Amino acid sequence: MPGPRPTIGPQTFVNFESGQVRPLALSRDGTRLYAVNTPDNRLEIFSVGATLTQVDSVPVGLEPVAVAEDPAGRVWVVNHLSDSVSVVNVTASPARVEQTLWVGDEPRDIVFAGAARERAFVTTARRGQNSPVDPGLNTPGIGRANVWVFDSTNVDDTPGGSPLAILTLFGDRPRPLAVSPDGLNVYAGIFLSGNQTTSIAPDTFIKSPPTTSADGIAQPDTGLIARFAGLSWVDDQLRDVSAYVPFTLPDYDVFEIDAVTLQEKRRVPHVGTILFNMAVNPASGKLYVSNLDSRNSVRFAGVASRADSTVRGHVTEQQISVIDSATVSKRRLNKHLDFSVPIASNVDKSLSVSTVLDMAVSNDGTSLYATAFGSNKLAVYNTQTLEDDSFVPSTTMQIAVSGGGPSGIVLDEARDRAYVHTRFDNGISVIDIAAKTEVLHLELHNPEPAAVRDGRKFLYDATLTSGNGNDSCASCHVFGDTDGLAWDLGEPDETTQPIPNVFIPISPAATPARFHPLKGPMTTQSMRGLRGHGPMHWRGDRTGNNRVGGETLEEAAFKEFNAAFDAFAALGGELNADDMQTFTDFAMGINYPPNPIRQLDNGLIANQIRGEELFNNGVVRIQTGQLEVCRQCHTLNPAAGLFGTRGLSSDNSQPGERNFKIPHFRDQYQKVGMFGFGFNTAPERGPQVRGFSFNHNGATSSNFIIADLGMPQDDLLALRAFLYAFPTESPPILGQQLTFTATNAAQTTSRVSLLIQRGLVQSPVRECDLVAQGVIDGERRGWLMDQGGDFLPDRASGEILTRAELESQVDTADESLTFMCVPWGSGVRIGLDRDLDGILNGDE
Incomplete structure (x- = not known):
């Protein structure tokens, strides 16, 4: 049985593993360095000279991830978990927060633009209790990315502040921002922007071989991944499957906004799948976007000797995309790798860069400095050779950064210095950019327990955990969460396995009660909230059945992922037992953030209350006439740490493989945005911002989910409203x-x-x-x-x-x-x- 349940009690530190975006800023006069201290909820202030000298430490909000200076010299800090921006008067002694601005859910980045760079632009999701914008959770074909705009010259002490405007972009949640050299244009990027792929539900498709397990058992009916090929949707065999995809995915990634009129000027598609950061060349105005392109249309994992494809050693493309007017040029940063040989030589591996985050361009526009978060290095590129793709990866253009996980950079060219934020140890490195060497490293105050500090590298460090330095676990589990995609990652060389998991009495296992290795498309699940929630993966095929000592089921189940280091990252083996234990301790401590739909007083509005009643009392399914009670399977008991599941399994009675773990509901609001086929209704055929939505394969659209129960429309919307407001281990008030x-x-x-x-x-x-x-x-x-x-x-x-x-x-x-x-x-x-x-x- 799963357990024990998550710790329900006081904790001196809670890890949310928020991704830093713009963690450093240098004052305009070059005398002060500002750094976010994400785990300690502070803005750290340093005097800049021959060395860095700390002069102040200012409490701000929970999980600060970005910082920028306004024209008046005040420092604005984006607090990711608090849904706020702290405006800090740094000329006061001591520095103090003058105002806290309330913004939408999960703000990530901030820049100043406009004629006098007086306007602050902040990216947030289109949701959150402090946002006046209707999240439109049941509305198809709308943008779900917001950019909040504030006038920095008119910030009074009105509680929460007053935005000048809230812009909506046609994408899912946004992340990076950048500004044109003249300050008149702002560029906003979509974080999990997708790549024109989607899932199609099972329909007796004939799959490409192999179609049996290694022990000869036929593959169950599964769906498939489809990608848009310019004129039609195709599967891995290039068959036209357009009839199964009613909507379109324009895949808009970067938006240009007029900083004066606040009007959208253009949309740039097909930049990358996961966009991290952006930087503008001050000389040419070209825009650089650090990103991953996910290869989720490639089937299978492991050696896959019985198949023609596998993602082993090549899960993503590590990229910087160059945008020049309307032209997008994707530059593969690891073009030296021969991916047909998954385990690279030590020389080739040493050249690789992984998960490039923040970037900075020299004043003359000739050099781009990129923080390789997953490689513990600063990569330097000549902008011309990057743009024309003639660059050659070289260790002479890479600078080792101690501390681990370089996440942010600012240049101080007057001193031939770069300052680099390191996430793994919560530190700052000083780089001599002329000598290309680190000359100083200091650590910020860090309240994280050893389990967090020691275990983080196993999630992100591709040099440590892969065979060629290209990918890490975070290539899919982005900042410990998800990439918003589905992957068909069966392992053809494996055999079927018995299912030892416990099933709820009202839904015993369907026969055959075995896990088939060719499991079909399944969406990437979050690493958040694992404790007390039972076996892992959608099917529960990481069972935790072989526990040793005092291990919990969840700890033992997580350790079964050790095989993935070779099956996906081509490590050539597994982590040793001590390292896997360290990684497990880290993973068990990642938490879900508060639900941004639920009321701040933890209450529900009228239709959510009606939905809760239906959840608890049941709905009569139209096809069978039987009463189905949600809570009989999806247990909700916050006092026991249960948020939709007890970790048990059930027969889901769906086509194909039917034995699945009962999932939790803490992330339902994040899946909205793909509207397509409905239940006894006309399909939505317009553009959507997501290619994957509900169910294990992501193929169930936002307008189909639970509609097949056949309840009246008002009840259907009420039950969805309750699911979107489902509680997490973090109450809505947290961080406010x-x-x-x-x-x-x-x-x-x-x-x-x-x-x-x-x-x-x-x-x-x-x-x-x-x-x-x-x-x-x-x-x-x-x-x-x-x-x-x-x-x-x-x-x-x-x-x-x-x-x-x-x-x-x-x-x-x-x-x-x-x-x-x-x-x-x-x-x-x-x-x-x-x-x-x-x-x-x-x-x-």
């Missing part, structure tokens, strides 16, 4: 903030009251700790609310204050306090005692 000033007290009453209310919740589990941090009487201060609603100070000699007494501390224009709900158990660390040494911050 408000900055309190001497002049906005009357406007902040309701939001502060909400934060206090949620901080006092005891049942079914505690929701959060409430902290208040800011500058009072010229000193940085912090408080933590106790369970009586009073606030404990960050000094042993300080007085415990009531809410009114705390708010009265803010009585001048140069004082402010930011209230924030943080994970239960982390309030002491975040609000009172940063290093948990027993000496409060105010006494150190």
Whole structure:
């Protein structure tokens, strides 16, 4: 049986594994370096000279991932989990948060553009409790990427701020931003942009060989992956399957926005599958986009000696795409590799770069510096040879970066320096760009436990975990989550295996109760929230059945993925037991973020309440006349850490292989965006932003999901609404903030009251700790609310204050306090005692 359940109790640190986007910024005068401290929820400020000297550390929101300076010298920090932007006055002493701007869900990047670069542009998903934009979860053919625009010259202390505009782009969630050299155009990129592939549901398709397992058992009926080939949709045999795909996928990846009129000017398609960062050449205006192109139309994994294809050693193309006007040129960065030989020589492997994130271009436009996150190096390219594809990979143009996981870069050409953020150890490296060597490395304060710090590299480091340095686990499990794609990764050389998993009594296993190695297309599942949720993979074929010692089922199941290092990344073997244990400890600690659809008070609106009733009480299926009760299979019990599954299996009664693990529902809202065939309704034939949606193969459209139950339309929409608002281990209030000033007290009453209310919740589990941090009487201060609603100070000699007494501390224009709900158990660390040494911050 699965278990034990996730830890339901206070934790001093919770890992969300947020992907950094723009973690460094250099002040315009070159005297200050600003760095986000993602795990410590701070902005770190350094004086720049012959060395880096830290001068301040400013608490901001949860999981800061991007930073930029506005024309007035204030620093804006994007807080990924808090759905906010902290506006920091860095000329004050100490520096302080003047305002917290509320934005949409999961903000990622920020730039300043406009005639005087006075406008802030922030990318977010089209959802979130602080967004006035209808997420349109049941509306086909709409953009689901937002760009929020603020006027940096008009930021007052109105709670949450007031955006100048919220733009919608025809893509799924966005990530990178860039600005033209004149500041008049902004470029926005779609994060998981797709690649014109989709899944087709099982329909007795004749597959390309092999069609049996190695022990001669015929493959069950499965769907297939289709790709758009210019005029039609084709499968791996180039058969026209257009009749099975009613919609279109325009695959718009990069959007150009007029920074003055805020109108979309053009859309650039087919840049890449997963877009990370963008940089503009200041001399030519050409745009560089770091990205992966996923090869999910290639079937099979492992050696696949019985087949003609496999992704082994070549899961993705590592790319920088060059956009010049409307022309896109994709440049393969590892063109030295012969992918027909999956395990490369040591020389070739040393040349590879993996998961290029942030980039910077020299002022004269001749050199591009790229952070190879999965290779622990800084790669330098001559822009001309990159653009014309005549570059030759060379170690002389690669700079080793200690610390691991270089994620951000800024150039300081006046000093011949580059500053590089390293995610693995939460540090900063100083690079001599003339000598091409690292001259200094320092680590930021890091509250992450050893399991996180030691295990992270096994997710991302392609040099460590692959045979040629091209791919890592994160090529598909992007930042520990998903790539939004389906893959047909059966292993033809394997045999069928018995299913040892426990099935729910009302749905025993269908015969034959065996896992077939040719499993057909299945969507990439997240690595979040694994603890307590049973066997892994859609079928539960990582069973965890061979546990040793005190292992949980989930730990043992995760260790069965050790074989994937060779089957996918061509490592030539497996990780040793100690390394796999370290990776397992890391993976078990990744958590889901809050649901952005559910109300901040953890409640439901009317149609979601009706949906919850249907979920609990059941629906009569039109085909059978039988009552089907969702909760009988999909257990929801937050107090026990159950969010849609107990880790058991069932017969799903669908075509083809039928024995599947019962899935959780914490990510349903993320799958909306592919509308196609409906149930007894006309198909949607217009353009969509996603090629994969619901079910294990991603073939079930957003307008078909659960419609086949045959319930009335209002009930159908209500049940979907509840599923989209399904809770996670992180309550909706987590990370939410408000900055309190001497002049906005009357406007902040309701939001502060909400934060206090949620901080006092005891049942079914505690929701959060409430902290208040800011500058009072010229000193940085912090408080933590106790369970009586009073606030404990960050000094042993300080007085415990009531809410009114705390708010009265803010009585001048140069004082402010930011209230924030943080994970239960982390309030002491975040609000009172940063290093948990027993000496409060105010006494150190």
